[in-house]
Amino acid sequence: xxxxxxxxxxxxxxxxxxxxxxxxxxxxxxxxxxxxxxxxxxxxxxxxxxxxxxxxxxxxxxxxxxxxxxxxxxxxxxxxxxxxxxxxxxxxxxxxxxxxxxxxxxxxxxxxxxxxxxxxxxxxxxxxxxxxxxxxxxxxxxxxxxxxxxxxxxxxxxxxxxxxxxxxxxxxxxxxxxxxxxx
Amino acid sequence: xxxxxxxxxxxxxxxxxxxxxxxxxxxxxxxxxxxxxxxxxxxxxxxxxxxxxxxxxxxxxxxxxxxxxxxxxxxxxxxxxxxxxxxxxxxxxxxxxxxxxxxxxxxxxxxxxxxxxxxxxxxxxx
Numbered sequence: 310x311x312x313x314x315x316x317x318x319x320x321x322x323x324x325x326x327x328x329x330x331x332x333x334x335x336x337x338x339x340x341x342x343x344x345x346x347x348x349x350x351x352x353x354x355x356x357x358x359x360x361x362x363x364x365x366x367x368x369x370x371x372x373x374x375x376x377x378x379x380x381x382x383x384x385x386x387x388x389x390x391x392x393x394x395x396x397x398x399x400x401x402x403x404x405x406x407x408x409x410x411x412x413x414x415x416x417x418x419x420x421x422x423x424x425x426x427x428x429x430x431x432x433x434x435x436x437x438x439x440x441x442x443x444x445x446x447x448x449x450x451x452x453x454x455x456x457x458x459x460x461x462x463x464x465x466x467x468x469x470x471x472x473x474x475x476x477x478x479x480x481x482x483x484x485x486x487x488x489x490x491x492x
Numbered sequence: 493x494x495x496x497x498x499x500x501x502x503x504x505x506x507x508x509x510x511x512x513x514x515x516x517x518x519x520x521x522x523x524x525x526x527x528x529x530x531x532x533x534x535x536x537x538x539x540x541x542x543x544x545x546x547x548x549x550x551x552x553x554x555x556x557x558x559x560x561x562x563x564x565x566x567x568x569x570x571x572x573x574x575x576x577x578x579x580x581x582x583x584x585x586x587x588x589x590x591x592x593x594x595x596x597x598x599x600x601x602x603x604x605x606x607x608x609x610x611x612x613x614x615x616x617x618x
Contacts, residue, residue, distance in 0.1 A: 336525050340502060343523075358592045361557070365595065368523050368559050375525055437602070444563055445606055457560035465595055 312475035312483050314395075314410075321408050324399040333390040334378060334411075339371045346398055353400065362490050363405050366462050367398065370409050370488060373458040378411050385412075385481070395485075405490040413484045418474050421484065425470050428463045436464045466490050493544075496537045504530050505555060509537050514546030518569075519554045522562040531565035538572035545581045549573070554588035554616075555596070563599070570607045577609045585611045591618070 318331055327349040328342055346367060350360045374394040381389060395410035413421065431439065440460050447456055463470060471487040493511040500506035505520035516538075524530050551573060558566065570585070577583040585607075587600035597613060604611040 339525070344502075356592070357590065358594075361593055361595065365557060365559075368557065372523075372525055372559060372561065437598075441602055441606060444567060444602070448564075457563065461560050 312477050314483065317410070317475070317483070317485070318395055318397075321395070321397040321399075324401045324406070326397060326399045328396065328398040330397075331393070331395045333392045334371065334374045334394040334396075335392065336375070339368075339375060342371060342396065342398075343367065359405075359490070359492060362465055363398075363407075365465055366488055366490060367407055369458045369462050370407050370486070371396065374409050374411055376458075377413075379414060381412060381481075403492050405492070407488045407490070408485065409488075410483060410485045412477065412481045413474070415480050415482055418482050418484075422472075422474065425459065425472055428459055429469045431463070433464070433467065436460060440464060462488055493540060496533065498533075507534060509534070509541070511541050511546070514549045515552070516549060516573075517552045517554075518566075519552070521556050522558040522566070524559075524561065527559070527562040527565045531562070531568065535565075535568050535572060538569065538576075542572060542576045542579075545576050545579070547581050549576060549581065549583045551583065551585040552588070553585065553600075556590075558599075567603065567606065570603055570609065574607050574609050583609050585609055586614055587611055588614045588616055590616050 321329070328346050330338070330342065343364070347360070347364060350363060355363070374396070375392075378392045378394055381393065393412065395408070397408045399406050428436070440457060443457050443460065459470065466488060468489045468491065471489075473485045474482045475485070477483050495511065496507060496509035498504075498507040500520040503521060503524045505518050505522045508515070508517040510516070553566075573583045573585065587603070589596035589600060600611060600613055
């Protein structure tokens with residue numbers, strides 16, 4: 310049986326959910342999500358330090374989705390919106406959790422897995438050096454992505470990036486990333 | 493030369509580049525999906541300004557948020573300023589951050605370690 314997106318999505322909807330979305334990740338959607346989450350954080354009277362961290366990490370998470378979502382083959386486009394992605398922002402007693410999910414070609418799984426494992430193995434100082442190196446030496450892609458998003462998230466949260474790759478079919482996996490921001 | 497003035501939006505900062513006064517300001521949020529487009533006129537303006545800069549150029553950067561896509565473009569802006577500073581005229585970058593925003597202070601220090609221009613870290617106390 311292949312990976313069940315709906316089952317997975319409903320499983321993410323635990324805790325105090327500020328925002329849950331599945332569908333097309335567009336620039337407008339990103340603007341709307343940021344606005345909603347920002348006003349919800351006001352309701353929680355979060356400190357400006359936490360609000361800034363969550364906002365920053367949310368921007369990077371969403372724009373990572375936006376830049377890296379793949380064009381799906383025709384038969385999958387019948388099942389999923391164009392630029393299909395999942396986002397759930399929730400608040401637990403001691404932390405915020407930002408979950409994102411998107412399809413990824415099987416051929417790219419190892420590269421991404423290795424990149425995240427490497428980031429997770431690094432100290433704060435090493436992450437800072439890596440960030441500065443990429444900042445200073447790598448050009449922006451045409452789409453505007455710079456390969457800095459995950460490093461920035463790891464630096465700002467100080468937490469491990471939790472991820473899974475679930476097999477969807479012979480060519481696609483579903484990549485789930487959970488990012489935690491301590492309160 | 494003509495001043496460059498851009499109104500801020502929810503995703504892009506307000507910009508005021510005044511060549512006569514030698515004051516350059518970037519304020520607000522810089523979180524566009526593609527920042528190259530937004531920063532291109534800024535870099536071009538500085539390119540022109542570097543031909544005949546003021547003796548002292550004051551740069552005020554006061555960002556509430558910026559994304560990693562913008563971080564590279566901001567570096568490009570700073571590299572133009574570095575080139576001006578290498579010449580006969582002086583450049584100072586004033587990097588503003590809110591008092592509890594350690595991430596923003598650290599971001600400024602990252603730039604300070606890459607760019608050979610004097611930085612002044614300025615804490616905004618509410």
